[in-house]
Amino acid sequence: MICFDLEGPLSPQDNAYEVMSLxxxxxxxxxxxxxxxxxxxxxxxxxxxxxxxxxxxxxxxxxxxISEEDIGRVSEGAVLVSGMKDTVEQLRKMGQRVRIISTSYEQHAHSVGRQLGVDSGDIASTRLVxxxxxxxxxxxxxxxxxxxxxxxxxxxxxxxxxxxxxxxxxxxxxxxGVEVVGGQRKVDALLRFAAEVGEDISSVVAIGDSITDYKMLREVSGAGGLAIAFNANKYCLPYADVAVATLDGRAVLPIIEAFKSGGRGGALQKAAELESDPAELESGYGYLLEMEIRPVYSVIAENKDLKEILA
The missing domain is CATH 1.10.3870.10 (AF1437-like domain superfamily)
Structure with a gap:
């Protein structure tokens, strides 16, 4: 099972910010x-x-x-991160279940889910009436x-x-009375999704980018699964096994494929190979592992630049 955060990894739109900007x-x-x-x-x-x-x-x-209809209308303008629709399709071909776990309001999460072909029942997000x-x-x-x-x-x-x-x-x-799906509630949603299909957390991949995701990444990594920081900030990076800095969502595919075939060790080995020779991929990507050894701030700066490009 692959669990994506939405805003950042799947779509660059900060929906709440855009809605408030009305x-x-x-x-x-x-x-x-x-x-x-x-x-x-x-x-x-x-x-x-x-x-x-x-x-x-x-x-x-x-x-x-501002109304719920306004939230949905703003969401209609949301684009996907380049390559992410293909990434989701490829994951399904690999036999992987795709879930979205997002702080976003349901109106936005379900709209992006429709673009990706992810059913509303496979999305955990914030209900707002x-x-x-x-x-x-x-x-x-x-x-x-x-x-x-x-x-x-x-x-x-x-x-x-x-x-x-x-x-x-x-x-x-x-x-x-609104319960936002962030922090520990993301962990709860991930555990619920895994329990529904009888999947052990050690086989789960979690992908996030911000402070709302660090508990989810920590939970998955601690259980032996794979935590990926995607164009992430300093609050998220220390809790990931691998960090990916990219303009194309397909950059996560070789890491996930390596994890599914060779466990976390296989994923880390693949990340090391890509880090030293990213040219084998279609575009330029940056990978980071062993974060406790290597300084993360250069990667944070790189990710910040990427976020500005994606915005």
């Missing part, structure tokens, strides 16, 4: 909330998981009058004040204090 002021608000999300995740705030940005923005989506959510005047006033502060100052210490009070001081975070 409001003139939403782009800056989203950027501030995304930084706040990193702060909460690194602080290990109880009950908070990486990727819960998609929960934090829900009151703002309501405040801006905006029509069921209402927020009182006090919350809306708090949102207005935070928006103004963000526009004036960016994510300052004052903004952080205001966000803490709104979401956690007043209990709004729990009241929102």
């Amino acid at each position: 409001s003139e002021k939403g782009r800056l608000v989203f950027e501030a909330l995304s930084e706040y999300d990193d702060f909460l995740a690194l602080e290990n705030r109880p009950g908070y998981e990486p990727g819960d940005t998609l929960k934090l923005i829900v009151p703002f989506l309501n405040y801006y009058g 905006l029509g069921e959510l209402t927020f009182d005047s006090d919350v809306r006033e708090g949102l207005r004040q935070i928006e103004k502060k963000i526009l004036d100052e960016g994510r300052s210490s004052d903004v952080t204090a205001m966000l803490d009070e709104l979401y956690f001081g007043s209990g709004l975070f729990q009241q929102i």
Whole structure:
């Protein structure tokens, strides 16, 4: 079984960012909330998981009058990472089950899944029904004040204090009632998918790129499976067995093929071969393994450049 994160490995669109950008002021608000999300995740705030940005923005989506239809409409413009549709097809020909485990809202995850031919039942993502959510005047006033502060100052210490009070001081975070599939919830989804088909985690490949994926990569690697960091950032890289920096999703295929035929040792050996002689592939690729020995920051920089090209 091959479990993909969606945003990054499969499609470059940051759907929540694009949806928030439907409001003139939403782009800056989203950027501030995304930084706040990193702060909460690194602080290990109880009950908070990486990727819960998609929960934090829900009151703002309501405040801006953004609908589920808007989310789906924005998603229709999402493109796939080059070569990824062919990659999924090749994996199926190899007899591999393909699953998507994403923090993205269902509307976006299912839209990208349709492009790839992945059934909705094989996708774990964040369920959001905006029509069921209402927020009182006090919350809306708090949102207005935070928006103004963000526009004036960016994510300052004052903004952080205001966000803490709104979401956690007043209990709004729990009241929102949206469970984002990130962090440990990605692990839970992967374990559920594996159990449904009776597959041991040691035969699973997990592919991710960000802080929302590190627990999933750690779980799979720790069980003897293969964890691949795909154009990944510094929060994800240390938990992977192999890192791939590429403009073409097909770069993961030789690594996965080697894993399926020769286990993790085979995958690492193949990565070493590709690292020393990437010319055998159709395009230029960068591979990284033995991350505890080699410095990762040059690869992070390379991956950052690739993300900018893909954006």
